[in-house]
Amino acid sequence: MANIAAKRVKREIKEVVKGGEGSLKLEVVSNSWTDLLGEITGPPDTPYEGGIFKLEIKIPETYPFTPPKVRFITKIWHPNVSSVTGAICLDILKDQWAAALTLRTVMLSIQALLAAAEPNDPQDAVVAKQYIENQQMFTLTARHWTNIYAEGPSGVWEFNQKVQLLLEMGVDEHKARVALSTYNWDVEDATEQLFS
């Protein structure tokens, strides 16, 4: 079985390279076909545009009869991705997996998910709530995260200021950003949550 998996992975890495989509990258980690590192770029006209997102891809022994395990390594603000663990809520990675899908199609699906979030089937309830209630705030926050964690273009200057403010109060930078993002960048609310 492992044999099929290894054969498929080899072929699929080639497929990604030959596929010619500059937006995808796939390579093995430490010469083992079970651990791969994927990279997708944020789709244009989304808050993720210009960002480069790293994916951890683990191939099970039973691949392609069972789906690969994929999560974001790069932190991302998205209703269907956990802002804590990077876990992705995507049907084809679960019960809708089909053996003919490949790592290339999986990465393209994840890219498509970035362009079309499903806030009604959330992985991260906080992000989804913001997405539904205050879409503009969500977009700014997601762009800010893309700038900070995914080498995206610079975002709202004011957000950096607010993080800096909390940083000076001795709060961990990432924690500060999470708290501010959660409370729609209201410094008071974020501070209260951090110090309660």
Place this chain on the structure above:
Amino acid sequence: MGFEIKRFQGDVDEELICPICSGVLEDPLQAPTCEHAFCRGCITQWISRQPKCPVDRQAVTASQLIPVPRILRNLLSRLCTSCDNAPHGCSAVLKLDSLASHLVECEFNPKRPMPCETGCGLVIPKDELAEHNCVRELRALITSQQEKLTDYQQELAEQRLIINEHKRELALLKDFMRAMRVTNPTMRALADQMEREEVVRWANSLSRAKVTRWGGMISTPDDVLQVMMIKRSLSESGCPPHIIDDLMENCHERRWPPGLSSLETRQNNRRLYDKYVCKRVPGKQAVLVLHCDNTHVDEHMMIEPGLVMIFAHGIE
């Protein structure tokens, strides 16, 4: 699982690739409606997990899978591939449909069974021939056989012990039954039934005999020589002891029923002989005509518990 694509000469059309294993289709099957084709091994394994087409997720069960069209099979069989044993030196290039027959005979198969020619005669995989040492192999063989022999001997001894115990127990039970039978009439009926069944069981265990020459019948056998030998053979074949003496008495015309008791009546009734269901007395030119096998025969031709007929020849 399909064939490694690198083994094929030239480009292989994408249509001939299994979407599951990404190799060239091996023994392919297709889904009935969407007609997507897969290796038999790959698709069966997938369907056992999820009963739907791996490409478009249409519902499909294992029993609905059908062979791919002839044109696809032909295209596959025309592909040229290297032999499985290419890494071991086989340079053959084969059409895919002749690969299987080639593999059977391919002399580069590292596992091909070869007889050792230096004396021991053992048949061993080719790749082990170089390392092969007759004395060591034979010695290992002897050791393993010795172990088996010891095991068997031990088992035999154990079985013997068990059989003896069973025999003793059986004898005890029979004594017990005899005693009960004397004191209790229903017991007697039960015991009679058991004895009858024992006879039927024994009768069923014997093979059918065919008498080709009824003229070879010996109506007045020699008591000592013939009768004793027949008796021993019956006893060894498992004849129930309560009828063996009666049976042996019934091998002489003086005890035979009216229809057989003299040369004259025998000649008159000769045509009835073929009705007899005869059983072989193992290893002897003699047959048993048991009452329980011959309830269809006229009464004047039969007696309880049955007849023993000894012949000079003509038993098959």
